[in-house]
Amino acid sequence: MFVLAAPGLAPLVRRELSDLPGVEVSDVGNDGRADVLLCEVDAGRERALLGLRSVEDVFAELGRTFRSEGDKPPWIVRRLLRPGRLAAGLQLWRGSRAGSGRRGGRQPRLTYRAVVRVLQERTWKRTELRRALDAGVAAAEPGWRPADPAQLEVWALEYTKGRFVAGLRLTTAQMRQHGGRGTERPGALRPPIAAAMVALAGRPNVHGTAGTLLDPCCGSGTILVEAKAMGWAVEGRDIDSSAVSSSRRNADTSHVHDGDARDLDLDDASVDACVSNLPFGRQYSVQGDPRVWIKDVMAEFARVTRPGGRVVLLVPELPKEAVPPTLRLRDRHQVRLLGMTSTIWAYERR
Numbered sequence: 001m002f003v004l005a006a007p008g009l010a011p012l013v014r015r016e017l018s019d020l021p022g023v024e025v026s027d028v029g030n031d032g033r034a035d036v037l038l039c040e041v042d043a044g045r046e047r048a049l050l051g052l053r054s055v056e057d058v059f060a061e062l063g064r065t066f067r068s069e070g071d072k073p074p075w076i077v078r079r080l081l082r083p084g085r086l087a088a089g090l091q092l093w094r095g096s097r098a099g100s101g102r103r104g105g106r107q108p109r110l111t112y113r114a115v116v117r118v119l120q121e122r123t124w125k126r127t128e129l130r131r132a133l134d135a136g137v138a139a140a141e142p143g144w145r146p147a148d149p150a151q152l153e154v155w156a157l158e159y160t161k162g163r164f165v166a167g168l169r170l171t172t173a174q175m176r177q178h179g180g181r182g183t184e185r186p187g188a189l190r191p192p193i194a195a196a197m198v199a200l201a202g203r204p205n206v207h208g209t210a211g212t213l214l215d216p217c218c219g220s221g222t223i224l225v226e227a228k229a230m231g232w233a234v235e236g237r238d239i240d241s242s243a244v245s246s247s248r249r250n251a252d253t254s255h256v257h258d259g260d261a262r263d264l265d266l267d268d269a270s271v272d273a274c275v276s277n278l279p280f281g282r283q284y285s286v287q288g289d290p291r292v293w294i295k296d297v298m299a300e301f302a303r304v305t306r307p308g309g310r311v312v313l314l315v316p317e318l319p320k321e322a323v324p325p326t327l328r329l330r331d332r333h334q335v336r337l338l339g340m341t342s343t344i345w346a347y348e349r350r
Helices: 010-018 073-080 085-096 126-140 191-200 222-229 241-251 290-304
Strands: 002-005 023-030 035-041 057-066 111-117 152-160 163-169 212-215 233-238 256-258 271-277 305-314 327-337 340-349
Touching (some): 002 010, 010 191, 035 152, 057 073, 057 085, 073 126, 073 152, 073 163, 085 163, 111 126, 191 222, 191 305, 191 327, 191 340, 212 222, 222 233, 222 241, 222 271, 233 241, 241 256, 271 290, 290 305, 290 327, 305 327
Parallel strands (some): 111 152, 212 271, 233 256, 271 305
Antiparallel strands (some): 002 057, 023 035, 023 152, 057 163, 152 163, 305 340, 327 340
């Protein structure tokens, strides 16, 4: 199997995959649009990958190959579509949709489409590989019908220069959005990014009870939704009343209130983690001088977080002088989001 993650998240996703019993990461790359992590998965453990909230998509692998073994699209496809792999992948695909399909009666022909990503087109064009993949699937499964959109998607990716992997996509856009948000706002964080940030906050149980995670700039509430799904008790604050309303609805909690991140209505050391996507002047701006604002909010985040707790933030830059001495940097990951570069910073409260 293999999974796709937002560019820059591969190290975090690899940790999560390595923690799953019966799963071993065998290779990592990037197809130009996403990080790609290839895995060897024991039989019966496949559904565990579908439960990872930090990944964008999950695939049943159909085969791998190298350009060096023959660099013509039909040859590549023949090596990628291993005998019997499409049928096995289809079983996993049906299992991932258990309870959502038609019951009884004659089943319609399955539809499929081919998706291809390559890193270079010197010897042939991407469209040539897509046509070859389309033909290969048609030959292997003559009962399937090409369509766009389609029920099934068969992907072929050049995930590292000269290395290809093919897979049947098991996830849908609805799965990738973790069910979607009832209320949308511009610049809302993608759920898998929020999930990765929450994972960096550590385990939600503190002394046998659910720890409290605060998002002091909660926006649409995506971080709160992911934190609740992982077992945290949540608190949200936002200076924008419309954001407070959105977060309450999306996270299904009353523990979201109007509040200024520079002056939080919380006691010292009263939360176990502080996780937030900070405004940095693209979709939303801050009040006053941004340098003063970031220093003030960092001081508040450190104040309300208990010693040993985590402060995890998404923001392109954090000036060293803005970080209080009570926060120690534990992790940093540069990520690409909608063509922009930002950074996830994870601090431990001393």
